[in-house]
Amino acid sequence: MRIACADDWPGLIEACSDAMAKVMPNNKVGRVQCTGCTSVVSYSKHWPCLFPQHGPGPKHARNIALVAWQQAIVDEHPWPLLRGLIHSDGARVVNWTTRPLSTGIKRYEYPRYFFTNKSTDIRRLFTDTLDTLGVAWKQANAWNISVARRASVALMDEHIGAKY
Template identity: 50%
Template sequence: MYDEPTRDRALALLAQHTLSEVSRRTGVSRAALRDWRAGGPSRSPAACPRCSGATLGASYAELLGFYLGDGHISRAPRYFALRVSCDAAYPSIIDEVETAIREVRPGARVFRVRAPGVVVVQAHWKHWPCLFPQHGPGRKHERPIVLEDWQRTIVEAQPAAFLRGLFHSDGCRARNWTTRVVAGEKKRYDYPRWQFTNVSADIREICCWALDLVDVAWRQSNHQTISVSTRAGVARLDELIGLKS
């Protein structure tokens, strides 16, 4: 990894010398020099915001929601891979996941791996566990998932972004219906409902806590589903997170 001053010096030398000469003088690989000369990435990937003490905001809160919903971190020899599985039917959400990754880690190379009905958005970095300390062996519902104090502070400041990540990964907006007898006549009523489904009781509890932060009424409709079904609650959630697209 090369810092910005090294890159600037190398580009200046490339105006007068060959790749081999500039590589010898600066210690920069010829491959990196070719990339810079062709207009490749203009700056080195950002340092870890947790390690450097930088501020994390809405983009991180949203990415945290996506990670808890449909995200996974796996270890490779020299880095960790963050992967978020997205429904291929919602291209805007796929774009949002990629944008959130790039904003949390400027300069990252983000890949899209396609499978039937799914697009996995992934990026490699050795610092992903710093940002997502919930990472661990096994599936998330088989181990405790507890937010760190600093993560809770971010969610408290950006609850809408966090809920957007949660509901746009493991949630849906459905239309339910029921029938009632009015003046002797059976009538059908349709109404919208937001639902968040996750096998992890800890993640469901975190979702409920975030809904409480924005005064959205919820209930647990079955052992793994949280529902928002009041008219006011659905309207509020629509306003905060928008529809899936």
């Protein structure tokens, strides 16, 4: 398995390496430095057993669905899935807008989460998990999901945390 991680997030590179080592404790985990990213690498013939969604071609061109045992894990631990999806293909940003008032223009800032993925199946895994947790979301455009309601952002902040 090879996971490319942006060098901007060294804590995520470490977390990825630690997770691989925990899942396959008898296999070595290495790192390969590339321009702007570090690939975390571990070889095992058993990786495809853990990720039956793996296959040839881009993710958005093939079926991505959790098998029963994977869904059972997500049902029991939904926040780690959302955290991983946000940390890989999402962001927490601060949006802003302005409103005219009698005293002048007022600028409002508010946090929100975005998740972007070309795969309809992966976006559905994300939104289905948000639904089970009661997190309000909207389809921002073809590939983007937005979480902007104050209570939902607060819930995400409590469980997701910043990239590091």
